[in-house]
Amino acid sequence: MFPLIPTPPSAPLERLHLPWLKHAGIEVAVLRLDLIDPLISGNKWFKLTHHLAAAAEAGAEGVISLGGAHSNHLHALAAAGKRFAFPTVGLLRGHALDTPTVNDLMAFGMQLHWLGYAGYRERHAPGFWLPWQERYPHLHPVAEGGGGLSGALGCGVLLTQVQDQLSQLGWPDYHAWWLAAGTGTTLAGLVLAEKGTRPVYGAMAVPKDHGVAENVAAILAPSGLQQRYHLINASRGGFAKIDQHLLDLIATSEAESGLPLEPLYTGKALLALHDHVAAGLFPSGTRLVFVHTGGLQGRRGMETRRHSVL
């Protein structure tokens, strides 16, 4: 029997104080998903909610999913499996690597299979899951990153979490959301929850050819809410590409605001917001909710990667 999984905890909403925001008259509050749990951190628990409910409904005992050697999704899933006592299997991109994330996955009891690069590229092929379902018939398959409509629906509760805390900030309302997009699932969940009221800005941590726009459009298609979001190129040359300007912005912002960031998602999202504000694209008086989508565990593997991408 699949265990009962509690709903994700409420994330604090905190004001972000940075000189360039003040200068432009823009107010930002950060929804700190990085603080909801030491291990099941960021947007992952939210994205997993409906997938785990589907696993329970299907009578599964555990979950099988995919990701890379630094995957925040697999990390959160493995931690959830250990915490709530259900088995997890991870299908990994590439060949066996020793990263802090992979070490955690094993310590959390996730069973790992390395698919190579070609094998991993097959993950969207029609027959991909068949052999895995034969091998693990008691496990529920979850798409890469906990995506799809199920993943998006789990993020809708973020709207309530923000609205419950607005009065503590002294905000009557807010004008828009700003967050990093990897698959665009979290963004799509917010667009669905807003039902057209406020727009959602997604700073894409991946290049255009990763299909974020197509993915978001597919999730939103039945709702007719296609107009209420904007995708901004924020990948700076590719997923996980890190440059000095980005690292400088992260270091300065952390020192000035105390907000911890990592360079793959939240750092790139903040830099994209900086550039958007600097270009005068938001009028003075705009109030934005910036979603801190977590990912801080991935920082541990960053030192070695930084050398390979600089």
Ligand SMILES: Cc1ncc(COP(=O)(O)O)c(C=O)c1O
């Ligand atoms: C830390 C972090 N932020 C943002 C995202 C992007 O979320 P989504 O795939 O829902 O766009 C991810 C994962 O993809 C992530 O790990």
